[in-house]
Amino acid sequence: MSLRNNILDLRKRKREIQKGGGDKAIEKQVQMGKMTARERILALLDKNSFYEYDLFVEHSAKDFGMESKVLHGDGVIIGTGTIYNKPVCIFAQDFTVAGGSLGLMHARKITKIMDHALKMRVPLIGINDSGGARIQEGVNSLAGYGEIFFRNTLASGVIPQISVILGPCAGGAVYSPALTDFVFVVENISKMFITGPGVIKSVLGEEISMEELGGAKVHAELTGNAHFYATSELECFDQIKKLISFIPRNNNTKAFPFPPKQPLKGEKIEDIVPVDPRIPYDMREIIKSISDSSEFLEVMEHFAPNIIVGFGRMGGDTVGFVANQPMVLAGVLDTDSSDKAARFIRYCDAFNIPLVTLEDLPGYLPGVDQEHAGVIRHGAKILYAYSEATVAKITVIIRKAYGGGYIAMNSRHLRADFVFAWPTAEIAVMGPEGAANIVFRKEISEAENPELVRQQKIQEYKEKFANPYVAAAQGYIDEVIEPEETRERILHALKVSENKDVLLPKKKHGIPPF
């Protein structure tokens, strides 16, 4: 007897299920400017690398007429595949099947692939496109969400977890992406919120569109919930692939090394920075002048742009850059920039990625709004994250390093491994203007011409303290270097730190200021 008939039957069954919600629903998905769940997976993964599981899973709901409904794959596709030939686990919610709503079996498929990712120590990518809980399945869908959140937490810091928001992601569903490492959003397609515009209008009388409430731009720029912003799904997939190339597949390995490359020849590094510490420049130019091939993958580019975080390579190995951006808000630390940097530092530390800190900041942002928003609690996060990190920690002080900001930005006192300063560095308790006003208050106020004396005193303070040599004399700076030497000094420091091993006091876990 031939197996032919069985094989043909299998193919027919698969074809049927792979159509998801059917032609009409797919047409609707396309009209919304969205790809289907299957197209997305195929576009993201290496060609012919995707293998699916649980295709034949069916829901078991019995209430509200569900018993007669067939939901192909129960509205979600799970499987494994590769990106740049490195394995990943992936799930994609299928909006064409009952709006991608999450029921018990839908959740079980997701948790199955999550368990798999954690066990195999490979990255997990989740594509979210769902109307939310499947109301007909009641408490079973809530249970499903809970099981997902628990696994997100368990896997945190062990495997990279990436969430891609390609449709609505509302109510409880938003907490899975929030628990993961990187959230990707796409203009006009991503929508994330706890309560939607309808409820907000009926309860509070406030009218707002979905886009204004929880669109891609809102999360990329205002809330900080999103880490990458793209204008199309394909651009988003390119960003994910690029990120995957920079990060290790789990916390026991290092990122895959690339052949070392020189930075592209651009402006001379010392010509990027104005001498006057009050005049801005784009710190990204400094990063690009020291990273391999001048490549830099910025994370959270649009949120709190007064600090820059992201990945690059030096000598072929991935490093995490944390840098103040004098171009925006003078590069101050505030609630948002502290959150942003602290989380990135903890990511790098969890995944064995050395940290390179480039410093040029006047301190913390003053303001009632900042104080009332808890800048103490938020600002403490960056201190905590740097202190706790045991990966190689290298700091280069470009210009200003004033006050609490100096301590926070991976100073020697938080156990930085190497601290370098340019000759333009000003390491001081505050800027010359502020310091002179306090230290010489009496002389200034009692002078015949207070303004003249003030200027003299500012100049005096500048000459005495606004330099790297006071700190270098204490050994707080390891070496004052020429700007041109920056890359080679960092490369050497990274080499020396390759087998860095530090012992921290044994504990279950710390209690970071959240």
Add this chain to the structure above:
Amino acid sequence: MTEKKELKNLIIEGSIYKTQFTRKYENRVKWQTPDPNCIYSIIPGTIIDIFVEPKDKVKEGETLLLLEAMKMQNQVRMPFDGEIVNIFVKKDETIPKKHLMVKIKPAILK
């Protein structure tokens, strides 16, 4: 999404820095010292009843009006013994958050 922005002045500890502002920084709510004689809504909602009129003498703790929000009837009470100066809302009116509802003054002016 990144548009070129002009440089502005940001003063930190006496030094003036040339820098760009973020949308969030420019839209921040500027602090105003609260006026104890103004009663604002703490939540958007609907005025469902008003129990006082201008010139009424009211004791601390007495209910001035009911503001329904989030399906709850919130009693807005007099914070101290005093007098109603003016009422800026009407019955059944829907008001936003931080809307001036009532102006009052304390009983004894020192």
